[in-house]
Amino acid sequence: MLIGVLTLLVLASALGVVYAKQRSRTLFVQLNELQQRRDAMNVEWGQLQLELSTWATHSRIEHTARQRLHMVSVDFDQVVIVQP
Numbered sequence: 001m002l003i004g005v006l007t008l009l010v011l012a013s014a015l016g017v018v019y020a021k022q023r024s025r026t027l028f029v030q031l032n033e034l035q036q037r038r039d040a041m042n043v044e045w046g047q048l049q050l051e052l053s054t055w056a057t058h059s060r061i062e063h064t065a066r067q068r069l070h071m072v073s074v075d076f077d078q079v080v081i082v083q084p
Contacts (some may be wrong), residue, residue: 054060065071
């Protein structure tokens with residue numbers, strides 16, 4: 001009787017080890033996939049930051065103002081300074 005109980009406990013322990021090992025492998029694969037996603041998002045974030053800095057340059061803004069809004073720089077003799 002005691003041997004039967006001990007055998008069942010050893011089998012249960014072995015199944016627990018197998019389950020824990022499989023769960024560990026599954027979680028490790030999931031961790032690697034999430035790290036790859038994080039790295040891809042970091043690369044995309046860097047590209048977006050670079051694009052933002054390109055769009056925000058003074059020459060780009062000036063060019064857009066001239067082309068789309070038809071804005072021009074005024075001559076110095078057209079400037080009126082208002083004193084309070």
